[in-house]
Amino acid sequence: MANGLHPRTVPCEQCPLRTMANFRPFTAEELQFVSEFKAGETHIKAGETVFQQGSRSDYLFTLLRGWMFRYKTLPDGGRQILNFVFPGDFLGLQGSILDEMQHSAEALTNVVLCAFPRDRLWDLYARFPGLAFDVTWLASHSEQVLDENLLSLGRRTSLQRLAYLLLHLYLRAEETGLARDGKAIFPFTQQHVADTLGMSLVHTNKTLRRLAMSGTMRWRDRTFDLIDRDGLAALALHETNHRQKYPLI
Amino acid sequence: MANGLHPRTVPCEQCPLRTMANFRPFTAEELQFVSEFKAGETHIKAGETVFQQGSRSDYLFTLLRGWMFRYKTLPDGGRQILNFVFPGDFLGLQGSILDEMQHSAEALTNVVLCAFPRDRLWDLYARFPGLAFDVTWLASHSEQVLDENLLSLGRRTSLQRLAYLLLHLYLRAEETGLARDGKAIFPFTQQHVADTLGMSLVHTNKTLRRLAMSGTMRWRDRTFDLIDRDGLAALALHETNHRQKYPLI
DNA sequence: CGACTTGTTGATGTACATCAAGGTACGTGG
DNA sequence: CCACGTACCTTGATGTACATCAACAAGTCG
Numbered sequence: 001m002a003n004g005l006h007p008r009t010v011p012c013e014q015c016p017l018r019t020m021a022n023f024r025p026f027t028a029e030e031l032q033f034v035s036e037f038k039a040g041e042t043h044i045k046a047g048e049t050v051f052q053q054g055s056r057s058d059y060l061f062t063l064l065r066g067w068m069f070r071y072k073t074l075p076d077g078g079r080q081i082l083n084f085v086f087p088g089d090f091l092g093l094q095g096s097i098l099d100e101m102q103h104s105a106e107a108l109t110n111v112v113l114c115a116f117p118r119d120r121l122w123d124l125y126a127r128f129p130g131l132a133f134d135v136t137w138l139a140s141h142s143e144q145v146l147d148e149n150l151l152s153l154g155r156r157t158s159l160q161r162l163a164y165l166l167l168h169l170y171l172r173a174e175e176t177g178l179a180r181d182g183k184a185i186f187p188f189t190q191q192h193v194a195d196t197l198g199m200s201l202v203h204t205n206k207t208l209r210r211l212a213m214s215g216t217m218r219w220r221d222r223t224f225d226l227i228d229r230d231g232l233a234a235l236a237l238h239e240t241n242h243r244q245k246y247p248l249i
Numbered sequence: 250m251a252n253g254l255h256p257r258t259v260p261c262e263q264c265p266l267r268t269m270a271n272f273r274p275f276t277a278e279e280l281q282f283v284s285e286f287k288a289g290e291t292h293i294k295a296g297e298t299v300f301q302q303g304s305r306s307d308y309l310f311t312l313l314r315g316w317m318f319r320y321k322t323l324p325d326g327g328r329q330i331l332n333f334v335f336p337g338d339f340l341g342l343q344g345s346i347l348d349e350m351q352h353s354a355e356a357l358t359n360v361v362l363c364a365f366p367r368d369r370l371w372d373l374y375a376r377f378p379g380l381a382f383d384v385t386w387l388a389s390h391s392e393q394v395l396d397e398n399l400l401s402l403g404r405r406t407s408l409q410r411l412a413y414l415l416l417h418l419y420l421r422a423e424e425t426g427l428a429r430d431g432k433a434i435f436p437f438t439q440q441h442v443a444d445t446l447g448m449s450l451v452h453t454n455k456t457l458r459r460l461a462m463s464g465t466m467r468w469r470d471r472t473f474d475l476i477d478r479d480g481l482a483a484l485a486l487h488e489t490n491h492r493q494k495y496p497l498i
Numbered sequence: 499c500g501a502c503t504t505g506t507t508g509a510t511g512t513a514c515a516t517c518a519a520g521g522t523a524c525g526t527g528g
Numbered sequence: 529c530c531a532c533g534t535a536c537c538t539t540g541a542t543g544t545a546c547a548t549c550a551a552c553a554a555g556t557c558g
Contacts, residue, residue, distance in 0.1 A: 125381055155447060449542050
């Protein structure tokens with residue numbers, strides 16, 4: 001396509017996301033508008049990046065298929081992963097609405113994004129308040145996730161942080177159809193986890209080992225097994241003496 | 250007032266915030282709607298709290314006058330400050346739009362808030378897309394601040410975090426008319442800073458001491474002096490060897 | 499009445515000993 | 529080659545404990 005977009009492979013009328021539990025049904029008019037608002041798709045291979053910190057993007061995106069993450073880089077090369085992006089999530093709204101991006105986004109798997117031209121967002125607000133409301137809901141919801149991550153980084157121990165993150169990722173994956181029956185494919189490495197939790201790779205590895213010994217989960221070869229959901233949640237949240245409950249950690 | 254709100258002391262037509270640089274001018278219709286949307290004011294004394302984690306609030310708020318902060322508490326009593334709230338900021342949008350609050354908000358000074366009934370937010374979206382757009386803008390903007398804080402907590406050293414936070418607070422204060430000529434009243438204690446940056450009070454104190462020795466700022470008796478803006482920014486951002494530049498830190 | 503002590507509290511400053519996390523180096527296995 | 533695993537030593541951050549200082553209230557005495 002002339003604008004660099006891929007022609008659509010999925011008509012909005014048959015969007016697989018619409019059947020997910022956390023999506024409200026669209027009216028016929030809304031559906032038609034969205035369908036026409038969608039300028040095309042962006043297909044990205046694992047490891048590639050959608051937009052770069054400091055650049056402008058003409059489009060807003062919705063993740064249709066795959067895993068991504070948003071991150072920031074420091075001048076010294078350090079990377080902080082801000083959050084993981086799941087199907088249905090908005091991308092590109094964060095860096096205020098019209099300004100330069102203050103973060104980058106990278107694909108963990110091959111990925112399909114729906115692209116919406118930024119300069120027509122105003123139309124959406126003017127003509128479909130219900131959709132505008134949804135956009136705000138998404139923004140405020142992702143803010144809540146960031147709040148929780150901030151709490152993790154600031155106040156939880158490395159073991160708690162790790163337990164919280166893995167549980168959170170599993171639950172999000174389950175919500176979006178990327179996991180079931182306690183099993184998920186996690187398409188990221190320990191380095192990604194380290195960059196999310198603000199700890200070194202080595203320490204992440206050691207902590208992961210300790211967490212595995214609790215027997216609440218297993219993560220090997222990209223495969224995550226949630227064995228004891230409540231146990232993992234307890235490790236994430238409570239300030240119990242873990243060594244009493246799990247002498248091996 | 251029957252609903253527990255204070256009658257308005259400031260008519261929206263003369264709202265002092267409207268003259269601030271970062272506010273776009275309202276149309277007459279918008280102004281009239283906002284004025285009628287505002288159910289009243291909430292007056293809070295320093296140290297009191299507007300809403301509590303886990304509670305529901307019937308109102309959305311805009312901070313009209315004073316300083317506040319949002320925070321979360323852990324079962325063990327730990328507190329993480331999520332961000333500081335300045336005049337013009339929204340409060341109560343974060344905990345998704347209609348659900349339970351996932352955080353609390355406390356006043357650092359005596360404070361005046363404008364209260365808007367949550368259940369009429371839909372009206373705003375339906376009738377004033379421009380205002381709806383503004384709401385989204387505010388949400389996405391505060392998300393950007395959270396991104397930056399996350400980067401701080403995850404990847405910066407304690408000295409950098411501290412420099413970044415103080416500079417950020419000063420700049421926000423300046424934007425909102427609470428500071429000028431490099432001087433501001435900071436109505437919070439070292440404990441607040443510690444709870445924001447995820448470090449202990451003792452270590453905050455030591456780091457603050459080191460930062461003061463760089464000569465880029467001074468903070469004593471609630472008074473903050475920004476002495477060398479660029480120097481402080483450099484300490485916050487660059488990974489230079491600070492001891493070369495400021496042998497005393 | 500006013501001035502001077504005394505006690506209290508909250509914020510800040512400093513000195514340890516202890517521990518969690520980092521960094522480098524060098525393994526393995528696919 | 530890259531992701532993961534582990535050992536070693538170093539550094540940064542914590543926690544406890546205690547000293548300082550100012551603000552404030554209560555009480556005492558000239």
